[in-house]
Amino acid sequence: xxxxxxxxxxxxxxxxxxxxxxxxxxxxxxxxxxxxxxxxxxxxxxxxxxxxxxxxxxxxxxxxxxxxxxxxxxxxxxxxxxxxxxxxxxxxxxxxxxxxxxxxxxxxxxxxxxxxxxxxxxxxxxxxxxxx
Numbered sequence: 497x498x499x500x501x502x503x504x505x506x507x508x509x510x511x512x513x514x515x516x517x518x519x520x521x522x523x524x525x526x527x528x529x530x531x532x533x534x535x536x537x538x539x540x541x542x543x544x545x546x547x548x549x550x551x552x553x554x555x556x557x558x559x560x561x562x563x564x565x566x567x568x569x570x571x572x573x574x575x576x577x578x579x580x581x582x583x584x585x586x587x588x589x590x591x592x593x594x595x596x597x598x599x600x601x602x603x604x605x606x607x608x609x610x611x612x613x614x615x616x617x618x619x620x621x622x623x624x625x626x627x628x
Contacts, residue, residue: 515580516611517548517567521628522560525590525620530556533588533620537567540581540602548582573607580605582614590620600625 517537525531532554539546548567555561573580583602589595598618605612615628 513608513610514569514571515605515607515609516569517582517605517614518565518611519549519567519584519614519616520562520564521616521618522562523553523586523588523618523620524560525555525588526559527590527621530554531588531590531620533561533586533590533618535563535565535618536585536587537565537614538583538585539570539573540583541573571607578607580607580612582612584614584616584625586618586620586625588620591623596620596623598623598625 519535519537523533523535532552534550534552536550537548539548548570549565551563551565553561553563570580581602582605584600586598587595600616603614617626617628618624619626
């Protein structure tokens, strides 16, 4: 009996699909001097968000920076959950000397989807995110 359960679990894991994620867009900051930002793609969970990939950059003089990230493929989101809840989080020091954070609303992505792309533009001066 235990062997049958182990075989079924192994089979279920082996046929699960893998989802590829990529993220792109622009980050705008009209600050004078040097400014920095970090974008993290996260998989939102009730206890702790999982980081998928991150992009860090500092800029002097450029008011618009393009970003692109490709995450390591994901194959599950835990027990009894058949969707990934994907969001972007940006930490920056554009408009003040203190760090600010922007987090987009999450998007439900079915686990059986082969690929998902999210394109998002960030205006750090107003702390807003706009889909491309």
